[in-house]
Amino acid sequence: MSGSLTFDSSSAAFFGGVRSAFMSVFFLVLAGTYVGLGALAHDFGLSIVWLTLSTLLVWAAPAQVILISGIGTGAALIEVALAITLSAIRLFPMVVALLPLVRTRDTRLGDLILPTHFTSVSMWVESLRLLPVLAPERRAAFCNGLSVGYMSAAIGFGFVGFYLAAGLPPLLAATLLFLTPLSFLISTARNARMMMDRLALGFGLVLGALLTMLHVDFDLMWAGIGGGTLAYVIHRAREAAT
Amino acid sequence: MSAALSDLWPYLILVTVGFLPNEIWRVLGLVLARGLNEDSQVVMWSRAVATATLAGVIAKLLLFSSGSLAAIPLGVRLAAAAIGFVAFLLAKRSVFAGVAIGEVVLLAGGYLFAN
Structure with missing residues (x-):
């Protein structure tokens, strides 16, 4: 390829x-x-x-x-x-x-x-x-x-x-x-080859679904910032641990 | 309103209401990304946020579909997405295979269980 x-x-x-x-x-x-x-x-x-x-x-x-x-x-x-x-x-x-x-x-x-x-x-x-x-x-x-x-x-x-x-x-x-x-x-x-990307995808799906169902304003923005930041923090913590 | 102006009106709306409110975020990204390299932490975090936002868009489109897709029951839409995803994993991560199988399931489910 x-x-x-x-x-x-x-x-x-x-x-x-x-x-x-x-x-x-x-x-x-x-x-x-x-x-x-x-x-x-x-x-x-x-x-x-x-x-x-x-x-x-x-x-x-x-x-x-x-x-x-x-x-x-x-x-x-x-x-x-x-x-x-x-x-x-x-x-x-x-x-x-x-x-x-x-x-x-x-x-x-x-x-x-x-x-x-x-x-x-x-x-x-x-x-x-x-x-x-x-x-x-x-x-x-x-x-x-x-x-x-x-x-x-x-x-x-x-x-x-x-x-x-x-x-x-x-x-x-x-x-x-x-x-x-x-x-x-x-x-x-x-x-999503890196764990961080997989986590961001999973968190974004779950948060996006939850926030939309709860009719939260700016649902996508919060799903992105919340899910993405959580994935990033876990990625950093795992890097620091190794 | 003169004839010339009413002909131009949709184009004026296109630029002011469509183009500018959309393009501003791209331009902000261009301004902020100056001087950052691909391994920097801000870029890594941006990638995670972009991926999670996209995932949020996917969840929203699946759960709260619009137009003709809304006539397909939610269970069929979710099953088609899940089966398409499993097909993608089984077919050596082939996107074509996953999308094709998912669409076939939606078509069959929509035919059998249409609201």
């Missing part, structure tokens, strides 16, 4: 990233998600140009769902903005954990703007898995290629959903929606 990920140039690394995107399970996940989003945008009277631009600019499916249904149902814009910013908090620790992997001694700030904007669950999960085996100077290009691959898939399947709209039988629509939690669960488990 690591042998096939050696690149002679940045453009080779970029296209290697595009190829990885098309071969990963997230390609199917994005296909399912964005067929659904395309149908939603169509039903709420937004244009395909608007949908495509929202994928390019927002690049986060949960936020796009909130935005499209918010506009469509005429919700108060300040409430929509608040819901989106709460859903986006997860992007902050993801960027903090990702950029040190992408950066080398010679990387300029400008080179990090694209990987920062491209950060999303699919790209983050795959980057944390694949980047460590790449030469550091190829990682940014690979990461950008991976993201461009995912984004193209999302835009393309957004078109499919937009023009197919409403033709989906409910059971098939449910199957498409189920792709997101199922693939997030399994691919996060695959990436």
